[in-house]
Amino acid sequence: MGLFKSAIGKLKQGLERTRESFAAQIRSMLVGKNLDEALIKELEARLIQSDVGVHATRRLIEGIRADYRAGKQTRGEHALAYLKRELKAMWPEADRRLKFNETPGEPTVILVTGINGVGKTTSIAKLCKALRDEGKTVLLGACDTFRAGAVRQLEIWADRLGVEVVKGQQGGDPAAVAFDATAAALSRGVDVLILDTAGRLHTQDPLMRQLEKIRAVTAKKIPTAPHEVLLVLDATSGQNAIRQAEEFGKAAGVTGIFLSKLDGTARGGIVIAVREATDIPVKFVGVGETPDDVQPFDPESFIEAMFEE
Amino acid sequence: MFDRLSDGFNNALRKLSGKGNISESNVREAMEEVRTALLEADVEYGVVEQFCDEVLRDALGRDVTQSLQPGQEMIGIVHRKLVELLGGDPDAESGLAPGDAGPDILRISPGPTIVMMCGLQGSGKTTTCGKLAGWLKKRGRSVMLCAADLQRPAAIEQLETVARQADTELPGSARVLFHGEPERAKAYGQAVGVAVEVCQNALRRARAEGIDTLILDTAGRLHVNDELMDELHKVNRTLTPHQIFLVVDAMTGQDAVRSAKAFHERLAIDGVVMTKFDSDTRGGAAISVKRVTGAPLRFVGIGEKLDALEAFHPERMAGRILGMGDVVSLVEKAQEQVNEEDAKKLEAKMAKGELTMDDFLKQMKTLRRMGPLRQIMGMLPGVGSALKDINIDEKHMDRIEAMIESMTPRERAKPDVINLSRRKRVASGSGVKVDEVGGLVKQFGVINKLTKTMAGMSGSQKAAAAREFSGAGGMAGMQGLPSLAGKGSTKAKSRGVKKRKPKKR
Numbered sequence: 057m058g059l060f061k062s063a064i065g066k067l068k069q070g071l072e073r074t075r076e077s078f079a080a081q082i083r084s085m086l087v088g089k090n091l092d093e094a095l096i097k098e099l100e101a102r103l104i105q106s107d108v109g110v111h112a113t114r115r116l117i118e119g120i121r122a123d124y125r126a127g128k129q130t131r132g133e134h135a136l137a138y139l140k141r142e143l144k145a146m147w148p149e150a151d152r153r154l155k156f157n158e159t160p161g162e163p164t165v166i167l168v169t170g171i172n173g174v175g176k177t178t179s180i181a182k183l184c185k186a187l188r189d190e191g192k193t194v195l196l197g198a199c200d201t202f203r204a205g206a207v208r209q210l211e212i213w214a215d216r217l218g219v220e221v222v223k224g225q226q227g228g229d230p231a232a233v234a235f236d237a238t239a240a241a242l243s244r245g246v247d248v249l250i251l252d253t254a255g256r257l258h259t260q261d262p263l264m265r266q267l268e269k270i271r272a273v274t275a276k277k278i279p280t281a282p283h284e285v286l287l288v289l290d291a292t293s294g295q296n297a298i299r300q301a302e303e304f305g306k307a308a309g310v311t312g313i314f315l316s317k318l319d320g321t322a323r324g325g326i327v328i329a330v331r332e333a334t335d336i337p338v339k340f341v342g343v344g345e346t347p348d349d350v351q352p353f354d355p356e357s358f359i360e361a362m363f364e365e
Numbered sequence: 366m367f368d369r370l371s372d373g374f375n376n377a378l379r380k381l382s383g384k385g386n387i388s389e390s391n392v393r394e395a396m397e398e399v400r401t402a403l404l405e406a407d408v409e410y411g412v413v414e415q416f417c418d419e420v421l422r423d424a425l426g427r428d429v430t431q432s433l434q435p436g437q438e439m440i441g442i443v444h445r446k447l448v449e450l451l452g453g454d455p456d457a458e459s460g461l462a463p464g465d466a467g468p469d470i471l472r473i474s475p476g477p478t479i480v481m482m483c484g485l486q487g488s489g490k491t492t493t494c495g496k497l498a499g500w501l502k503k504r505g506r507s508v509m510l511c512a513a514d515l516q517r518p519a520a521i522e523q524l525e526t527v528a529r530q531a532d533t534e535l536p537g538s539a540r541v542l543f544h545g546e547p548e549r550a551k552a553y554g555q556a557v558g559v560a561v562e563v564c565q566n567a568l569r570r571a572r573a574e575g576i577d578t579l580i581l582d583t584a585g586r587l588h589v590n591d592e593l594m595d596e597l598h599k600v601n602r603t604l605t606p607h608q609i610f611l612v613v614d615a616m617t618g619q620d621a622v623r624s625a626k627a628f629h630e631r632l633a634i635d636g637v638v639m640t641k642f643d644s645d646t647r648g649g650a651a652i653s654v655k656r657v658t659g660a661p662l663r664f665v666g667i668g669e670k671l672d673a674l675e676a677f678h679p680e681r682m683a684g685r686i687l688g689m690g691d692v693v694s695l696v697e698k699a700q701e702q703v704n705e706e707d708a709k710k711l712e713a714k715m716a717k718g719e720l721t722m723d724d725f726l727k728q729m730k731t732l733r734r735m736g737p738l739r740q741i742m743g744m745l746p747g748v749g750s751a752l753k754d755i756n757i758d759e760k761h762m763d764r765i766e767a768m769i770e771s772m773t774p775r776e777r778a779k780p781d782v783i784n785l786s787r788r789k790r791v792a793s794g795s796g797v798k799v800d801e802v803g804g805l806v807k808q809f810g811v812i813n814k815l816t817k818t819m820a821g822m823s824g825s826q827k828a829a830a831a832r833e834f835s836g837a838g839g840m841a842g843m844q845g846l847p848s849l850a851g852k853g854s855t856k857a858k859s860r861g862v863k864k865r866k867p868k869k870r
Contacts, residue, residue, distance in 0.1 A: 101410050107618040110404045172641065172669075173487030173614065202669075204530075205523030212519060257641070261759075290487065294407035294618025294649065317487075326618060 082106075082139070083363055086132030091124050095132065109295055109329030116142055140359055143328060147355035152337050155283050155311065156248075163195070163241040164248045165274050165281035169267060169308055170288035171300055172255030175316035175342065177206070179288045180252050181213040183314070183340070185347035188217060192247040197237030198223040199230040199270060200254040210252055217347065230254065231269045238277040251282070258303035267308040285310050286339065289330065291318040297326050298333040305336055312339035315353070327358065370649070371686050373402020378443065378687070381436040389425060392439065396421050399443070407649030409622040412450075412656045420446050444683055452655040452662055453679025473607050477509070477571045477579040481604070483597055483632065484612030485624055486585035489640035491520060493612050493666060494582045495527030496674035497638075500664075502537035506577040511567035512545035513560045513600060514584040521545045524582050531671055539577070544570055560584065560596055561603050568604060581606065594631045601632055608635045610663065613650055615639045621650035622657045629658040636663035639677075718817030722777035725809065726769045729762060767795035768805055780806050 082102055089095060096117060103113040120138055123129040129138065157164040166183070170176050177200075184194050196214055198221050200206035207223045214221045222240050224233035234251055241249035253270065256263035274281040287310040289297050304310050315327060318341045327338060338353040377398035381387055396417050403413045420443055429438045448454070472478055480497070484490050491514070498508040510528045514520040528543035535541075544567035549559050564581055571579040583600060586593040601609070611634045613621055628634055637658070639651045642665040651662055662677045711728070714720055769777065771794030776783050783791070783806050785799075792799040 101414075104404055104410045105619045107407075107620070110401055171616070173489060175487060203523070204526030205519040208522050209519040290616075292485075292618065292620050293614075293616045294621075295405055296407070296616045297618075 083136065086136045089132040091120075091129055091131055091135055093121075093124075096121055096124065096135075099135065103325065106325035107294055107329060108325035109298070109332060112328050112332040115332075136363065140363055143359050144356060146328065146331050150337055152312070152339050152353060154339065157278070157280055157283050159278075159280065161245070162278055162280075163238075163246050164283045165238065165241070165278060166248060166250045166284045166286060167253065167267075167270065167274070167282040167308070168250060168286050168288060168314070169253045169304060169310075170255060171257050171290075172203075174255070174288045174290040174293070176200075176255060176288045177209050177213065177252060178345070179286075179314050179316050179340075179342055179350075180210070180250055181217060181347045182342055182350035183286075184213070184217055184219060184250060186350055187248050188219070193245075194219045194248045194250060195237065195241045195244065195246040196221045197233055197241075197249060197251040199233045199237070199251050201226055201228045201230050201233060202254040206252075206254065213347075230266060231273045234270045235273040235277070238274045238281065242277060258300050258307070264303070264307040271309070284312060286312050286314045287336070288314045288316050289326070291315050291326055291341075293326060295326075295329060297330055301330055301334045301336055305334060310336055312337055314338075314340045314342065316342040318343050370402055370406040373405065374399060374443070374687055377402065378436070378440050381439050387429070387435045387439075392421065392424050392429065395439070396424075403649065403652075406652070407618050407621075409619055409649070409653035409657065412622075412653045415656075416446060416450055440687065444687055447683040447686060448679050450652060450656060451679035451682055453683070471608055472506070472577070477568070477576045478608070479568070479579050479581065479604055479606040480608045480610060481581045481583060481597075481600065481606035481632075482610050482612055482638075483583050483628060483634075484585055485614070486517070488585065488612045488614040488617075489666060490514070490585055490612045491523050491527060491582055492669075492671075493638050493640055493664075493674075494524060494580050495531050495671045496666060497580060497610075497664070498528065498531040498541045499535040499537075499671045500674050501578055502531060502535055502539045502541055505537065505539050507539040507541070507575075509542040509544055509567060509571045509574070509576045509579045511564055511579060511581050512543070512547075513564050513567075513581045515550045515560055515563065516584045520582075520584075521547045521550065527671065535671055542571075542574065542576065558599060561599050564600055564604050594627075598631055610634065610636050610638050611660070612638050612640060613654060615642045615650055615665075617650045622653045625654045625658050625660075629660060634658065634660045636661055638662075638664045638666065640666040642667050715816040718813050720809075720813050720816060722769050722772060722780055722809065723774075725812075726766060726777075729766065733759075733762065764795065764797050764801065765805060768792075768797060768802055771795040780809050 082099065085098060085102065086095070099120070100113060100117045103116065104110065108116075116139060119142065120129060120135050123134070123138065129135055154166070155164075168176055168180055168183075180196065184196065187194050196210060196219055198207040198210045200210070201224055204226070207221075207226070211221050211223070222233065222237035224230075224236070230253060237249060237251060251270065251274070253267065254263075256266075258264065271282060271285075285308050287301065287304045287308070289300060293300075301310070301313065313330070313336055315338050330336075330338070341351050341353050341358075343349045343351055377395040381391060381395050399420075400413055400417045403416065404410070408416075423442050423446070424439055427438075427442070429435050429442070482490050482494055482497075494510050498510055501508050508531075510524055510531075512521040512524045514524075525543050525545055528541055532541035544563075546563050546566065549563060560583070567581070568579060570576075581600065581604070583597055584593065600606075609632050611625060611628050611632075613625060617624075625634075625637070637651075637654050637660055639654075639662055642651070651665070654660070655662055662679075665675050665677050667673045667675055711720075711724060714724060768791055771791045772783070776787060776791075783802070788799050788802040788806075791802045795802075
């Protein structure tokens with residue numbers, strides 16, 4: 057698949073800040089040192105501070121401690137290698153590509169959701185750009201009828217990227233917009249329809265049910281839709297991200313995670329915490345503020361990039 | 366809010382509280398659980414370590430293990446430390462009386478008082494500006510919102526909409542004005558100091574209009590960088606705001622502390638506004654920020670609507686976290702909604718057993734206006750932890766409202782007349798099953814009888830009667846709390862019943 061020419065350099069650059077703190081520190085903390093209880097304790101602190109989560113941290117640390125006590129690990133380098141190995145093993149081979157509609161002549165519908173302020177609209181712009189670069193035609197549906205300025209924000213991006221937007225009234229029914237957008241996507245014969253939804257907290261039941269309704273109306277027009285439900289998670293968020301993944305996963309049938317603002321965090325460990333808690337694959341990572349700054353997620357290079365010097 | 370953290374604390378401390386004597390290792394074990402709870406709540410690592418060390422030192426120093434009620438003593442210590450951690454004074458009484466003004470926004474005379482909002486992108490700055498405007502408006506202070514964020518697409522429009530909503534939809538008579546110069550957004554990035562000029566223009570206008578408080582909505586960045594800080598610094602230097610508030614997303618992880626520190630170092634912030642507090646956020650950031658910057662948490666955003674802003678009281682919050690409830694805030698909320706005269710009338714009716722369906726409906730609506738039931742119940746002592754497995758079905762209450770609204774005035778006044786044919790009509794009018802209408806009428810009769818009996822009782826007799834009532838398998842529907850529990854805990858139900866009474870007297 058030609059989508060997203062994965063430039064590893066870019067990912068590294070995007071992870072610059074993650075590396076600065078999370079990995080570079082862990083690396084310099086471990087390399088050239090003898091392993092002891094104090095160092096293991098320090099490593100535990102660093103992992104927690106990187107948002108790796110109590111659960112994953114405990115598992116990693118207990119592994120290292122057991123090895124240390126058994127005399128299998130004596131050097132910091134051993135612990136570092138162990139960390140890398142264990143972390144990589146968390147992601148078995150999996151298909152992390154976007155799923156497209158296989159029925160010829162029908163558009164692929166991608167529903168994008170997430171809590172408020174995680175960067176849904178910007179992430180959509182990135183996705184849109186990447187699909188356009190692939191030669192696909194894209195239509196956007198502005199289903200965020202709630203937040204003041206949301207439709208405008210999407211329109212501004214759409215203008216820049218040269219795609220059209222189907223919108224409704226501010227305060228109107230988001231499902232109606234979704235329905236119109238799906239109809240428009242069919243009649244205009246576009247390849248991909250991306251639906252932007254209002255940010256909602258996973259604790260707001262009625263809003264979570266609204267997502268089901270949006271799903272249902274798109275399926276009325278295109279029975280196999282939505283083909284992807286992407287949950288945008290903010291990489292700077294803490295352990296709450298796990299709850300978000302769980303709750304959205306249940307309510308909206310999330311098929312993939314778009315991890316945004318990865319360049320904004322000096323941590324990035326949340327990727328690990330989320331992985332520890334859920335099987336929903338991270339499909340993309342957002343690593344900058346321009347529409348070009350998107351990467352398919354590749355755990356191998358992600359871990360490598362994290363611990364690189 | 367703080368639900369999960371609260372669970373963690375309760376689990377750890379409950380083990381101690383029942384015991385007549387506890388050993389040092391019991392205490393250490395409990396603190397290890399507290400430590401995990403805090404870390405899972407995203408409280409910063411260093412803050413957690415320090416907190417646990419201090420509690421442990423206090424507990425062992427005072428020799429909790431020798432006290433008569435070691436569990437209670439331990440909870441007391443944790444409470445004090447928690448209040449301190451949240452920025453309160455554990456010995457002060459302030460913040461405990463209902464209606465206590467709590468944190469106020471400094472007022473400068475002659476005005477306008479300038480408040481600068483800063484924070485990272487997506488933290489909720491613009492919405493918070495609107496909420497603060499509403500908060501001030503309610504207190505009779507006029508506000509101007511200035512769109513100093515020229516970088517983000519549509520930010521100016523968003524603030525304008527928010528300002529208009531605050532002006533027209535929120536309670537209070539003071540004005541909420543908007544100042545924005547969208548045409549300048551193009552010049553932004555090319556010319557230096559555009560944002561500063563916009564702010565200066567806003568200040569001039571605010572002065573001319575005699576505005577009380579000017580709120581500056583500044584630009585955010587993805588992360589703390591020099592460009593952002595330079596811009597904020599310029600605004601700070603030129604406008605010299607009287608208060609600088611940092612807006613922090615309660616869901617931020619361990620990074621919250623680092624960015625708060627960075628803002629504090631450059632701008633010397635006066636207070637923190639924590640947003641998105643209504644989710645099941647662990648709120649750890651809220652706890653860490655005070656310890657790291659020294660700037661107090663002033664407000665918390667607890668919903669999407671513009672009136673969803675609460676002043677932050679450390680003492681009350683510590684109580685909520687420890688499952689001790691927050692009755693003070695509850696009473697305040699009730700006072701906002703319940704009119705004393707109405708309450709007296711209702712009490713008289715109840716004493717005679719003449720409660721009508723209309724009264725019932727009104728009660729239910731009043732209660733629901735106070736906020737989601739779950740949130741309200743969480744403020745009751747002991748209920749917070751009991752609530753965690755209960756799924757409060759607000760929809761059930763919607764159905765009851767619908768049923769009553771489908772009744773004729775006569776049926777509402779004398780529910781006894783509702784026979785099968787009427788039940789069928791009400792059921793089809795409100796979209797429920799006929800059985801449900803029958804159930805409601807029956808339950809209502811029981812309530813009426815019970816309230817009549819209880820009117821002649823003392824407080825403790827009432828409580829006992831209510832307990833018996835809910836314990837005896839009676840529905841928990843009295844006074845608008847029908848079948849709160851998806852999977853039942855009678856504890857929460859009986860609490861629910863009990864808590865409604867003080868308000869009516």
